[in-house]
Amino acid sequence: MAAVSLHDVRKRYGxxxxxxxxxxxxxxxxxxxxxxxxxxxKSTLLRMVAGLEVVTDGEIRIGDRVVNRxxxxxxxxxxxxxxxxxxxxxxxxxxxxxxxxxxxxSKDEIQRxxxxxxxxxxxxxxxxxxxxxxxxxxxxxxxxxxxxxxQPSVFLFDEPLSNLDALLRVxxxxxxxxxxxxxxxxxxxxTHDQVEAMTLADRLxxxxxxxxxxxxxxxxxxxxxxxxxxxxxxxSPGMNFIEGELHAGRxxxxxxxxxxxxxxxVHSGEVTAGVRPENLAFVEPQAADFxxxxxxxxxxxxxxxxxxxxxxxxxxxxEGSDVIAGVAGRSLAVRAAGTLDVTEGDTVGLQVAPxxxxxFDNTSGRRIPEA
Amino acid sequence: xxxxxxxxxxxxxxxLIIGIGIMCLPIxxxxxxxxxxxxxxxxxxxxxxxxxQFLTNYREALFGGRQAxxxxxxxxxxxxxFGIAVGKIAISLLSAFAIVYFRFPGRQLVFWTIFMxxxxxxxxxxxxxxxxxxxLKLLNTYAGLILPLIASATATFLFRQFFMTVPSELAExxxxxxxxxxxxxxxxxxxxxxxxxxxxxxxxxxxxxxxxLWPLLITTDQDMNTIVMGIKRxxxxxxxxxxxxxxxxxxxxxxLPPALVVIFMQRLxxxxxxxxxK
Amino acid sequence: MAERVxxxxxxxxxxxxxxxxxxxxxxxxxxxxxAILQSTELPDPFxxxxxxxxxxxFDYLFGxxxxxxxxxxxxxxxxxxxxxxxxxxxxxxxxxxxxVRGSGVYRTLLIWPYAVAPAIAGVxxxxxxxxxxxxxxxxxxxxxxxxxxVLNPGEAMSLVVIASAWKQVSYNxxxxxxxxxxxxxxxxxxxxIDGASPWHRFxxxxxxxxxxxxxFLLVINVVYAFFETFGVIHTITAGGPGQSTMIMVYKVYxxxxxxxxxxxxAAQSVVLMLIVGVLTVVQFRFIERRVHY
Numbered sequence: 001m002a003a004v005s006l007h008d009v010r011k012r013y014g015x016x017x018x019x020x021x022x023x024x025x026x027x028x029x030x031x032x033x034x035x036x037x038x039x040x041x042k043s044t045l046l047r048m049v050a051g052l053e054v055v056t057d058g059e060i061r062i063g064d065r066v067v068n069r070x071x072x073x074x075x076x077x078x079x080x081x082x083x084x085x086x087x088x089x090x091x092x093x094x095x096x097x098x099x100x101x102x103x104x105x106s107k108d109e110i111q112r113x114x115x116x117x118x119x120x121x122x123x124x125x126x127x128x129x130x131x132x133x134x135x136x137x138x139x140x141x142x143x144x145x146x147x148x149x150x151q152p153s154v155f156l157f158d159e160p161l162s163n164l165d166a167l168l169r170v171x172x173x174x175x176x177x178x179x180x181x182x183x184x185x186x187x188x189x190x191t192h193d194q195v196e197a198m199t200l201a202d203r204l205x206x207x208x209x210x211x212x213x214x215x216x217x218x219x220x221x222x223x224x225x226x227x228x229x230x231x232x233x234x235x236s237p238g239m240n241f242i243e244g245e246l247h248a249g250r251x252x253x254x255x256x257x258x259x260x261x262x263x264x265x266v267h268s269g270e271v272t273a274g275v276r277p278e279n280l281a282f283v284e285p286q287a288a289d290f291x292x293x294x295x296x297x298x299x300x301x302x303x304x305x306x307x308x309x310x311x312x313x314x315x316x317x318x319e320g321s322d323v324i325a326g327v328a329g330r331s332l333a334v335r336a337a338g339t340l341d342v343t344e345g346d347t348v349g350l351q352v353a354p355x356x357x358x359x360f361d362n363t364s365g366r367r368i369p370e371a
Numbered sequence: 372x373x374x375x376x377x378x379x380x381x382x383x384x385x386x387l388i389i390g391i392g393i394m395c396l397p398i399x400x401x402x403x404x405x406x407x408x409x410x411x412x413x414x415x416x417x418x419x420x421x422x423x424q425f426l427t428n429y430r431e432a433l434f435g436g437r438q439a440x441x442x443x444x445x446x447x448x449x450x451x452x453f454g455i456a457v458g459k460i461a462i463s464l465l466s467a468f469a470i471v472y473f474r475f476p477g478r479q480l481v482f483w484t485i486f487m488x489x490x491x492x493x494x495x496x497x498x499x500x501x502x503x504x505x506x507l508k509l510l511n512t513y514a515g516l517i518l519p520l521i522a523s524a525t526a527t528f529l530f531r532q533f534f535m536t537v538p539s540e541l542a543e544x545x546x547x548x549x550x551x552x553x554x555x556x557x558x559x560x561x562x563x564x565x566x567x568x569x570x571x572x573x574x575x576x577x578x579x580x581x582x583x584l585w586p587l588l589i590t591t592d593q594d595m596n597t598i599v600m601g602i603k604r605x606x607x608x609x610x611x612x613x614x615x616x617x618x619x620x621x622x623x624x625x626x627l628p629p630a631l632v633v634i635f636m637q638r639l640x641x642x643x644x645x646x647x648x649k
Numbered sequence: 650m651a652e653r654v655x656x657x658x659x660x661x662x663x664x665x666x667x668x669x670x671x672x673x674x675x676x677x678x679x680x681x682x683x684a685i686l687q688s689t690e691l692p693d694p695f696x697x698x699x700x701x702x703x704x705x706x707f708d709y710l711f712g713x714x715x716x717x718x719x720x721x722x723x724x725x726x727x728x729x730x731x732x733x734x735x736x737x738x739x740x741x742x743x744x745x746x747x748x749v750r751g752s753g754v755y756r757t758l759l760i761w762p763y764a765v766a767p768a769i770a771g772v773x774x775x776x777x778x779x780x781x782x783x784x785x786x787x788x789x790x791x792x793x794x795x796x797x798x799v800l801n802p803g804e805a806m807s808l809v810v811i812a813s814a815w816k817q818v819s820y821n822x823x824x825x826x827x828x829x830x831x832x833x834x835x836x837x838x839x840x841x842i843d844g845a846s847p848w849h850r851f852x853x854x855x856x857x858x859x860x861x862x863x864x865f866l867l868v869i870n871v872v873y874a875f876f877e878t879f880g881v882i883h884t885i886t887a888g889g890p891g892q893s894t895m896i897m898v899y900k901v902y903x904x905x906x907x908x909x910x911x912x913x914x915a916a917q918s919v920v921l922m923l924i925v926g927v928l929t930v931v932q933f934r935f936i937e938r939r940v941h942y
Contacts, residue, residue: 400773469665492876
């Protein structure tokens with residue numbers, strides 16, 4: 001068991017900076033998910049913690065040790081790879097036991113640990129098989145087993161579920177979460193899948209282009225995205241954005257139109273306003289802030305996604321209403337619970353839910369605090 | 372395939388059998404020649420069916436010793452072929468491992484130095500190579516037979532290609548499991564290369580066995596001759612009838628080991644041949 | 650080149666490449682350098698000292714009628730061997746590819762001559778064509794033709810070509826067969842449905858799709874004929890009669906070891922190295938196109 005801390009960690013390949021200085025403190029037993037689009041540097045960051053990549057600058061601590069120059073095997077970590085990286089010519093047992101044999105553990109101890117891990121992962125009947133004779137889910141478990149038997153202080157997961165089909169992914173996600181809770185081992189988990197990230201994480205690190213945009217609990221990230229990037233990345237479908245100039249509580253759009261939100265921060269300058277699809281509510285035309293011409297309806301049973309274009313103001317602008325005028329032609333996504341009685345071509349009235357607006361400074365991309 | 376004509380099928384088989392007949396004819400006649408008496412050969416035509424002197428001729432070839440120590444030559448050939456195959460595979464595995472799994476200053480230079488030898492056969496630089504071998508006192512030694520012929524990059528190239536198809540995560544997983552480079556090489560890379568090594572072994576064994584010019588130069592002592600080159604001295608000259616049956620028996624003995632390797636390890640042989648020439 | 654680097658060590662990689670580097674240096678770089686040096690030197694008649702003569706050996710070499718003839722001999726020999734063995738192999742491969750039953754047996758019977766050493770192949774063909782005792786000269790005599798490759802240059806050349814080509818058929822056959830089996834059956838079936846005759850299918854589909862294999866084999870066969878047929882020549886004709894089968898590799902040997910003309914032999918080695926260099930470049934271009942890193 002150990003805490004992990006990263007202090008201003010940087011990575012440079014030749015002249016290209018790929019990680020721009022990351023600070024992160026992981027407390028003992030915590031499950032941290034590092035999420036971001038491909039190429040954002042999340043895997044590189046994890047591999048630096050593992051010791052597979054050299055840290056260009058900064059400091060990585062595992063427990064109370066700086067491990068920058070420590071060999072992977074001496075870092076007291078275990079890693080689960082995206083491709084599992086099982087040794088194809090070894091049986092399941094030997095795959096799990098390999099590291100222990102190298103560490104010169106006694107035969108009995110190796111047997112005990114592998115058996116225990118196999119029982120935990122329901123692999124007991126498969127120990128003599130070769131990886132080629134296993135299903136994708138079973139291979140994934142063996143990869144987990146290989147990590148568990150080492151009894152490391154830190155687990156590192158590099159997109160461990162991305163080679164599984166959707167159903168198995170959901171199941172394994174739950175198992176990993178339970179396992180991690182049960183073993184209480186500090187874990188760093190890299191994924192590009194935001195659902196995986198939201199459901200697994202104690203805290204999320206949202207990365208983009210080598211920068212940690214936000215480090216916070218999943219709900220905090222969702223409710224108060226720290227940057228425009230995070231706002232767009234977390235949540236599906238993504239947040240609807242409108243750019244303009246905020247001045248005295250009014251949002252001036254480039255084409256001269258004006259939006260007067262119910263709530264706006266005390267701020268002046270170029271901003272982006274965002275509303276999540278689920279924060280738009282269908283209302284009677286009289287109460288609507290604006291109307292939407294429906295382009296497509298995706299009924300998922302539990303919820304309905306409506307994509308449409310803003311058709312213009314449906315009613316006179318009133319003081320205190322969210323008027324999205326002049327944004328005619330702009331595409332918006334709306335998400336509503338249950339089924340809806342709308343079809344393509346309909347025009348419906350919409351209203352922004354209270355607290356539904358998010359504001360971001362265009363220069364810094366950072367969130368503008370509410371008034 | 373679309374096939375509607377059984378006549379065409381029969382014709383194809385007939386043509387194939389004729390082709391095989393032509394391909395196998397020299398070997399058949401050699402075999403026949405090794406089973407008849409000298410008198411039968413001296414008075415053409417040679418019969419087309421084997422005679423009854425099989426045991427006599429092969430016994431004389433193997434143990435007669437009057438012409439050349441064939442048994443000793445077979446032994447020398449075996450050592451040479453084995454030495455070349457094992458030596459090439461060993462040095463190639465190691466250098467390919469270094470080139471693929473390490474980065475070190477001078478790596479490119481090493482790479483190109485080795486790969487320059489890819490196609491330069493020993494025949495081309497035969498005279499100076501011979502002089503160097505003589506200076507190094509390699510004349511009439513097994514080392515002299517073997518060492519100069521293991522300086523080729525084909526096997527290194529093959530292993531490099533293969534190593535590059537091994538996922539790098541395997542090496543990383545091994546590193547996290549605590550395996551150092553040599554441990555990874557021994558526990559993971561070698562077992563994974565098993566088939567490639569076997570296939571290459573088959574090819575190199577035949578290559579080594581069939582060497583001619585180099586043994587011709589480097590072995591002046593009859594007891595160090597290999598069978599493939601030793602047979603040259605057994606060929607009767609044009610106006611001397613010599614002992615053709617024993618020569619032919621020796622030829623068959625010289626073909627037998629590599630031929631058995633090809634036939635019984637056909638799958639490996641074909642794989643080795645096709646991969647080593649990629 | 651896609652590279653991956655996993656292990657770090659300063660001395661270990663050098664230790665690993667050392668055996669191959671040492672062997673390469675001693676038996677490849679050193680002799681090659683020697684050859685280049687010797688090609689610019691002339692030893693005195695007693696072999697006690699040498700003298701730098703610059704391009705003289707090369708001037709002499711290219712002024713030598715026999716050397717120029719050896720170029721031509723090599724060209725005729727290699728092209729004949731390549732053409733003969735490749736066409737025979739292609740024919741057999743087409744036949745073997747088209748049979749459903751027994752193709753495994755045919756393959757086994759056709760590939761094992763690969764195991765025969767060139768020198769042994771030479772001995773076997775010599776046995777068949779030996780003017781006084783050979784089966785073929787006997788048959789030819791019955792037909793009214795007097796075969797004697799010991800005296801007749803044309804016959805000598807034919808015999809070494811046939812013997813060398815015979816030995817290489819197996820190799821070519823294997824590659825042609827593999828190439829043909831890699832052609833999707835659906836293509837041929839589609840062509841058959843379109844009404845293309847077997848010959849037409851072969852000419853318009855099989856042959857074009859085989860062209861990479863064919864080109865590859867072309868280079869390999871030329872290399873084979875250039876360098877690996879020494880044993881055939883040495884056992885059958887020893888370059889004769891009258892230098893008519895004196896290919897370049899054989900001449901390096903004959904001038905260097907039999908004639909003891911080291912300067913000329915070294916110059917010939919250098920010329921051969923250049924030829925190999927060209928062939929290697931051709932080969933490498935091909936490899937680059939075919940093998941994806």
